[in-house]
Amino acid sequence: MTIQEIMERAKIKETNLAIAWIKDAIHLIQSQGHDSLATWKVDVVDGVREYALPLDLIKLRSISIKDTNDDRWKKIRRLISEPTVTEDNSP
Amino acid sequence: MSFDTNDTFVYQIVGRDIHLYQYIYSARTDILAGYRIRIPDSFFGDQLVYPDETIASGLRFEGTTLTKSFVTEALEDTTGYSTGTDISFSTTTITGAGTDHGFADLDRVRIQGSTSNDGDYTSIAGGGSNTLVFAASTFTAETAGAKISINQIPLEVASPTEVSHVNLSRMLSLAVIDYIKGQLADLSGNVELKEYYMREFWKKVGDDKSNKIKTGISYTSNTYAVK
Numbered sequence: 001m002t003i004q005e006i007m008e009r010a011k012i013k014e015t016n017l018a019i020a021w022i023k024d025a026i027h028l029i030q031s032q033g034h035d036s037l038a039t040w041k042v043d044v045v046d047g048v049r050e051y052a053l054p055l056d057l058i059k060l061r062s063i064s065i066k067d068t069n070d071d072r073w074k075k076i077r078r079l080i081s082e083p084t085v086t087e088d089n090s091p
Numbered sequence: 092m093s094f095d096t097n098d099t100f101v102y103q104i105v106g107r108d109i110h111l112y113q114y115i116y117s118a119r120t121d122i123l124a125g126y127r128i129r130i131p132d133s134f135f136g137d138q139l140v141y142p143d144e145t146i147a148s149g150l151r152f153e154g155t156t157l158t159k160s161f162v163t164e165a166l167e168d169t170t171g172y173s174t175g176t177d178i179s180f181s182t183t184t185i186t187g188a189g190t191d192h193g194f195a196d197l198d199r200v201r202i203q204g205s206t207s208n209d210g211d212y213t214s215i216a217g218g219g220s221n222t223l224v225f226a227a228s229t230f231t232a233e234t235a236g237a238k239i240s241i242n243q244i245p246l247e248v249a250s251p252t253e254v255s256h257v258n259l260s261r262m263l264s265l266a267v268i269d270y271i272k273g274q275l276a277d278l279s280g281n282v283e284l285k286e287y288y289m290r291e292f293w294k295k296v297g298d299d300k301s302n303k304i305k306t307g308i309s310y311t312s313n314t315y316a317v318k
Contacts, residue, residue: 001264044149
């Protein structure tokens with residue numbers, strides 16, 4: 001459906017405002033479900049545990065690590081609780 | 092070399108970051124002259140350690156995002172598809188996919204199954220009934236043989252105008268209309284009307300989701316049922 005058709009059906013005349021509200025609506029839809037998915041890949045670095053979540057991520061579905069043995073990404077599990085000891089400088 | 096990563100890695104979300112740990116039932120190790128060795132005096136047992144190797148593109152996030160919110164063609168019309176073992180590549184042209192398969196010039200396509208040309212590409216003008224043309228040096232030349240699939244995918248519009256399409260199904264586009272009506276009602280101070288339209292919005296979002304879920308109900312026949 002075109003933006004013009006949406007504007008006509010909703011009886012709104014300001015295109016920029018309509019586009020902003022359409023983005024808000026898509027944001028809500030993407031927050032509640034998984035209408036369309038995207039993937040982001042970053043390098044795992046030896047000895048580094050902190051990795052930033054993608055800034056444009058709305059809702060996380062899964063995190064995977066590449067199994068280089070058979071060249072596939074495999075979903076990993078989330079820790080329920082914080083590890084008892086966290087040592088940043090000398091892992 | 093990483094293996095069984097689904098069993099050996101765990102993560103924790105901390106603010107905008109994740110903390111990635113590797114589970115080992117061992118002692119801490121290191122690689123010396125190509126050999127993995129146990130570090131003397133290191134604790135042996137169940138433990139979480141920082142990742143102990145570098146893996147290129149090894150961490151993959153999957154989720155939803157706002158990118159590709161607007162596209163050039165309605166989702167329902169994005170139907171180009173070709174598959175088979177008769178698809179071949181020159182450096183600029185795909186033979187085996189064209190207007191006969193629902194494609195058109197300037198379409199965005201996703202290639203899967205090729206020996207060296209898997210990926211997303213945008214065609215240029217000049218295609219035919221069985222060919223799609225791309226910019227110079229797009230592909231590695233490849234003869235027919237591999238089982239290749241070519242799908243049309245939505246082409247994003249970075250600066251949307253009124254003729255751009257919303258990258259949503261028709262049901263979700265109708266939900267967006269309710270959302271906008273709700274915001275207009277909110278602007279005019281009519282909260283009750285806004286709540287009505289927001290209910291309609293979520294109803295359509297729910298409908299769209301449930302349309303994809305197939306459920307079945309089975310009944311047992313009673314003793315004297317006519318069969």
